[in-house]
Amino acid sequence: MIKVTLKDDVVKEFESGISAADAAKSLGMGLYKSACVCKVDGAVCDLRTVLDKDCHLEILTFDSNDGKKAFWHTTSHILAQAVKRLYPSAKFAIGPAIDSGFYYDFDVEKPFSPEELEKITAEMKKIVKEGFEVEKFMLPPDEAVKLLEDMDEPYKVELCREHSDKGEDISFYKQGEFTDLCAGPHLMSVSPVKAIKLTACTGAYWRGDSKNHQLCRVYGVSFPKASQLEEHLKMLEEAKLRDHNKIGRELEYFTTVDYVGQGLPVLLPKGARVIQLLQRWVEDVEQSKGCQLTKTPLLAKRDLYKISGHWDHYRDGMFVLGDADDETKECFALRPMTCPFQYQVFLNKQRSYRELPMRLTETSTLFRNEASGEMHGLIRVRQFTISEGHYIIRPDQLEEEFKGCMELAKYFLDTVGLLEDCTFRFSQWDPANPSNKYEGTAEQWEAAQAAMKRILDNIGLEYEIGFDEAAFYGPKLDIQYKNVFGKEDTIVTIQIDMLLAEKFGMYYVDKDGQKKLPYIIHRTSLGCFERTLAYMLEHFAGALPMWLMPEQVRVMPLSENLADKAKEIESKLLAAGIRVTTDLRSEKIGYKIREAQLEKIPYMLVIGNKEVEEGTVSVRSRKNVNLGAMPVEDFIKMAKDEIDSKKRD
RNA sequence: GCUGGAAUAACUCAGUUGGUAGAGUACCUCACUCGUAAUGAGGAAGUCGAGGGUUCAAGUCCCUUUUCCAGCUCCA
Numbered sequence: 001m002i003k004v005t006l007k008d009d010v011v012k013e014f015e016s017g018i019s020a021a022d023a024a025k026s027l028g029m030g031l032y033k034s035a036c037v038c039k040v041d042g043a044v045c046d047l048r049t050v051l052d053k054d055c056h057l058e059i060l061t062f063d064s065n066d067g068k069k070a071f072w073h074t075t076s077h078i079l080a081q082a083v084k085r086l087y088p089s090a091k092f093a094i095g096p097a098i099d100s101g102f103y104y105d106f107d108v109e110k111p112f113s114p115e116e117l118e119k120i121t122a123e124m125k126k127i128v129k130e131g132f133e134v135e136k137f138m139l140p141p142d143e144a145v146k147l148l149e150d151m152d153e154p155y156k157v158e159l160c161r162e163h164s165d166k167g168e169d170i171s172f173y174k175q176g177e178f179t180d181l182c183a184g185p186h187l188m189s190v191s192p193v194k195a196i197k198l199t200a201c202t203g204a205y206w207r208g209d210s211k212n213h214q215l216c217r218v219y220g221v222s223f224p225k226a227s228q229l230e231e232h233l234k235m236l237e238e239a240k241l242r243d244h245n246k247i248g249r250e251l252e253y254f255t256t257v258d259y260v261g262q263g264l265p266v267l268l269p270k271g272a273r274v275i276q277l278l279q280r281w282v283e284d285v286e287q288s289k290g291c292q293l294t295k296t297p298l299l300a301k302r303d304l305y306k307i308s309g310h311w312d313h314y315r316d317g318m319f320v321l322g323d324a325d326d327e328t329k330e331c332f333a334l335r336p337m338t339c340p341f342q343y344q345v346f347l348n349k350q351r352s353y354r355e356l357p358m359r360l361t362e363t364s365t366l367f368r369n370e371a372s373g374e375m376h377g378l379i380r381v382r383q384f385t386i387s388e389g390h391y392i393i394r395p396d397q398l399e400e401e402f403k404g405c406m407e408l409a410k411y412f413l414d415t416v417g418l419l420e421d422c423t424f425r426f427s428q429w430d431p432a433n434p435s436n437k438y439e440g441t442a443e444q445w446e447a448a449q450a451a452m453k454r455i456l457d458n459i460g461l462e463y464e465i466g467f468d469e470a471a472f473y474g475p476k477l478d479i480q481y482k483n484v485f486g487k488e489d490t491i492v493t494i495q496i497d498m499l500l501a502e503k504f505g506m507y508y509v510d511k512d513g514q515k516k517l518p519y520i521i522h523r524t525s526l527g528c529f530e531r532t533l534a535y536m537l538e539h540f541a542g543a544l545p546m547w548l549m550p551e552q553v554r555v556m557p558l559s560e561n562l563a564d565k566a567k568e569i570e571s572k573l574l575a576a577g578i579r580v581t582t583d584l585r586s587e588k589i590g591y592k593i594r595e596a597q598l599e600k601i602p603y604m605l606v607i608g609n610k611e612v613e614e615g616t617v618s619v620r621s622r623k624n625v626n627l628g629a630m631p632v633e634d635f636i637k638m639a640k641d642e643i644d645s646k647k648r649d
Numbered sequence: 650g651c652u653g654g655a656a657u658a659a660c661u662c663a664g665u666u667g668g669u670a671g672a673g674u675a676c677c678u679c680a681c682u683c684g685u686a687a688u689g690a691g692g693a694a695g696u697c698g699a700g701g702g703u704u705c706a707a708g709u710c711c712c713u714u715u716u717c718c719a720g721c722u723c724c725a
Contacts, residue, residue, distance in 0.1 A: 103720095111652060202720035203652025210722040214651060217720070245718085250660080258698065258716045314725060337725050371650050371723060380724080471725060490724080522725090559682040586682065594686035608684060620685055 003054045014051060021047035021188055024059045034224070035059045036067035036192075037185045044070075046185040048136055062224050072097035074134060074187040075124075075196060075222040076104045081178035082123035083108075083218075092180070093155040093206060093215050100486060101221030105204055107155065111216040117198045120218070124196050131191045132175040136184065144170035148181060155206065156181045195229035196222045239484040244534040245377035247542045251599065253533065254378060263375035263382030265530070270550040271378075274536075275385070275529045277548050279363050282387045282412065282526050289408060291361040291389060296341035298365060302331045307503055308340040309439060313472050319367050334367035338388040339522060343504045346392050351508040356518060357397050361389035361525070378534035379489060386528040391521040392506065398519055402455050402494065405523045409479060409492045412526040417545065417648045418481060418535055422491065424461055426452065427469035427476040437472050440499045448496045449475045471522075473499045479527075484538050491527035491535065496520075540649065543600040543622060547643045554601045555582040555617075556592045558608040566607050569617060569632055576636045578643070597622060603639060623649070 002016045004023060014023055020040065024047065025032040038047055039058040044066045051057065060067040076095035083090050083106055095104030112120065139147060141164030148156045160181055163170055173182045175190055187193075197220060204217035223229045240246065248254050253271035260266065267275065283293060299321065305311040314336060315324065322331035335341060342360050351358070365385045374380050393401050413419035429438045429445050438445065452475050456463055463477070470476055479492040497520040500506075507515040526532055536544055546552055553573055557566035566582045573580040583592045589606060596604045606618040616629040630638075 114654080200719060201653060204721045205651080208722075210651070214721075216652075219720075256717075262716070308725095310725070317723090317725075339725085366725090368725080373650065373652095373721085374723065376718090469724095473725085485719085487720095493725095495725095556685090558684060561682070588681095588683055588688060589685060590683090591687055592685090597686055604685080606685060610684085618685080624686085626685060 002051060004051060005054075005056045007058060016052050018051050019047065020045070020049045020051060020057060020059070023051060023057060027059070031059055031061075034061040034192075036062055036064075036187055037070040039066070044185060046136065047188055069097040070185050070187055071193070071224070072102035072222060073182075073185075074190065075193050075220065076102040077134075077173065077175060077178070077180055077182070077186070078124050078127050078190055078193060078196075079104050079120065079198070079218060079220060080106075080180060081127055081175065082120050084178060085123055086120060091155060092153055094159070095180075101199070101219060103204075103217050103219045105206070105215040105217045107206075107213065108216050111203070112201045112218065114201075117201055117218065121196055121198050124193075127176070128190050128193050128196075130176060131189060133189050134186045135174045136186070137172050137174065138169040139172065140169055141167065144172070144181070147172075147179075151179070153181075192224050193222050194224055195226040196220060197229055197233065242484045242538045242541045244379070244483075244537040248378060248534065248537050251537075251542050253537065261382070262372060263370055263380065265378055265381060267530075271533060273550040274533055274544065274548050278416075278526065278529050278532065279385070279387075283361075283363060285412070286361050286387065286389070286408070286525060289359075289404070291359040294342055294345050294360050294362045296338065296344070296362060296364075297335075298367075299332050299334045300341065302333055304340050305333060308500060309472065309503065310336065310340070313437070317368050317370070319369050335364075336366055336368045338362055338364040338366070339390060339500065339520075340504065342388075342390045343500070343506060346506055347504065351392075353394060353508050353510045353516075356508060357391050357393040357401050359389065359391045359401075361387060364388040378530040379483060381530055384528040384530045387525045389521075389523045389525065391523065392501070392508075392518045393521065394508070394510075394516075395519055398451055398496070398521075399455050399458070401521055402452070402496070403459065405494045405521060405525070406459065406461075406477070408525050409494065409523070413479065413492065415646055416526070416532065416536055416548075417539055418491065418532070421481060421539070423480045423488075424456075424463035425466040425469065425476075425478040425480050425490075426456060426463045427466035427471075427478050429470040429475065430468035433468055438470065439472055440474075444498050445475070448498050452477065452496055471495055471497075473497045474522075481527075481535055483535065489531065491531060492524050493522070493527075494524075495522040497522055543602075543649060545646060545648045546602040546639070547646045549600070549602055550579065551581055551599070551601055552578050552643070553580040553603045553605060553639065554592075554596045555580060555605045555607060556589060556596070557582070557584065558589055558606065560584065560586050562607055562609070562612065565612050569605065569607060572632055573636060573639075576640060578636070578639055593620065597624070602642075603635075605635070 001013045003011050004014055005011050020038040024035045035047055037044055037060050039060060040049055041055050062068055062071050073096065080092055080095055087108055091107035093105035145157055145160050145164060148160050160170060171183055173180055173184060173186050198218055199221060200219040202217050203214045205214050206212040221232060252268045254265045254267050256265050287293060302311055318336050319334040320331065323329060324331055342362060345360055346358060363385060365383065367383050370380060370382055391401050410419055413422060428449055431442060474495050474497040476493050476495040478490045480488050481491040482488045501517045501520055506518060508518055510516045555566045555570050557563055563584050570580050570582045593604055600622055602622050604620040606620065611617055611629060614629065615631060617632050617635055618629045619627040619635055621627060
């Protein structure tokens with residue numbers, strides 16, 4: 001007998017050799033039926049796992065993340081089985097579970113059309129009805145490779161060979177006529193997969209390398225119950241309603257124009273206003289924290305980028321004016337970053353250690369010739385504006401200055417409401433990067449990374465490691481944000497650079513009279529303004545905090561003969577610095593309110609005869625609350641408080 | 650750059666096997682002068698993204714191209 005510790009520290013005795021599935025059954029048929037996988041002593045594994053010693057056992061259902069992953073992983077096998085039945089010549093690559101479902105990569109002659117996905121879905125449902133048990137078996141490496149060769153699965157053979165180097169037995173999973181190389185874990189049977197939706201069919205490179213053959217990737221999601229699938233699809237629909245690319249256009253923050261070009265959104269007055277407000281705020285706060293504002297050119301001769309290394313590393317990503325290859329003629333390029341421009345400020349004269357840290361910052365417009373398929377609304381564009389700073393510091397100032405950058409970034413992100421959804425990524429180099437991306441010596445890199453690690457650990461920041469995600473000149477702390485569809489991008493980055501100062505000959509004279517090289521921190525304080533606006537539109541579903549709303553208050557007279565009174569109130573608000581308009585149209589009040597609500601105007605002031613007599617305004621907030629009548633002065637005070645506090649809803 | 654989908658009035662979308670381009674909203678005009686999410690009537694509005702081709706005839710079929718969307722790759 002073995003002692004098995006269950007949830008809430010309940011201990012139960014079982015016959016040694018019992019499977020986790022049978023243990024679950026003895027705990028209750030309900031649990032057994034909904035069980036997906038289990039955790040034995042903290043490790044996620046199959047319900048097939050045999051328990052032969054005292055252990056902790058946790059049965060996981062679809063409600064847990066690991067349960068979902070197993071459920072979706074098994075669904076990906078059902079997908080592969082269906083594809084094999086309908087397209088026998090299809091070759092299989094990989095088919096994992098992901099955060100929002102699963103995918104499987106196939107090598108087929110022609111990508112599947114939406115109609116073909118329907119057929120595949122129908123076949124999957126048939127397989128589920130057939131109710132195969134999922135069986136696991138192990139083979140020694142050479143036999144495993146042989147089996148896959150016999151199955152004529154070249155991608156699987158490649159994967160298997162890599163695993164077989166370890167010399168361990170290779171696991172396979174089998175359901176009906178279908179067998180797949182797989183580490184698992186999987187459900188016990190295909191039967192629980194009641195509701196399936198294949199969501200997309202796209203291209204994906206084998207092993208994620210664009211030099212490799214492109215495969216056909218089918219994405220999908222599945223649930224134990226049809227109602228859960230419906231709920232999931234409804235949630236996706238609701239996410240679409242927050243999509244900045246939709247509401248940003250509808251609410252007239254930006255638009256795009258065919259003949260302007262990809263990745264070059266046109267900011268409409270509302271979008272321009274929000275970005276102006278963000279910029280002014282960021283510049284003011286930065287200067288109050290000891291930053292000095294610079295204003296440097298938007299383009300330079302190629303010579304500048306040659307010194308910085310950008311010419312060699314990123315020429316393809318730059319907009320070059322002139323013939324890049326003709327060295328006899330002058331050639332310019334629009335700037336893709338501010339670094340080498342801002343360094344000229346430091347280089348303007350000889351610098352003393354007393355002047356450091358020198359914190360330079362600039363509201364900087366950058367140009368990057370992104371590949372044509374990369375552009376996305378305001379999130380990924382070819383021209384954008386960023387608060388880009390370079391702190392030129394003595395080595396002994398690194399920790400404090402880095403922390404200062406962190407605090408500043410956190411303050412900005414928190415104020416605009418995005419911090420709570422941010423994650424942190426410590427982006428490191430890959431010494432073996434095949435395209436030779438990184439400059440500098442291993443010693444310099446290890447030193448910079450060790451310094452950053454020490455700082456991050458001292459702050460107690462939770463972060464993940466981004467291997468091979470560093471800049472070419474140094475490691476980064478990237479603050480990441482996910483859009484409504486779960487796609488992640490960097491919103492803020494703070495980088496340690498121990499290389500570029502030398503390239504530009506940036507020395508300071510130290511206490512001992514010696515010339516020394518400073519360190520440079522590259523940092524953004526609030527990510528690129530366009531991207532930040534996009535995330536804010538999504539986060540607030542268009543209802544930006546009042547201090548950032550292009551229109552903060554709308555005055556609405558009940559009838560046209562109250563127009564004068566309404567204008568009077570408008571001018572009082574204007575005098576108080578509130579952004580206000582008056583709706584003088586001869587429309588019903590319900591109609592005016594509906595429009596203002598749809599435009600997310602924070603406050604609506606209704607003016608009727610009653611208000612005029614009493615000298616008040618009737619205040620309605622966009623949160624669908626009628627706040628009743630109050631003197632105009634009281635409303636102004638309330639509104640100013642909300643604006644000045646940068647309060648969020 | 651690659652794979653797939655899409656583009657019809659300002660917006661959201663119909664438009665059958667190729668046969669006279671439609672609706673709702675918005676816009677303009679008029680009437681109504683209104684109490685917290687849509688007053689009524691009328692009017693105007695489209696080179697069917699662009700270029701080429703097939704055809705007696707193309708929004709519809711074919712080719713090229715631009716832009717938008719999803720994914721891959723990339724992201725200083």
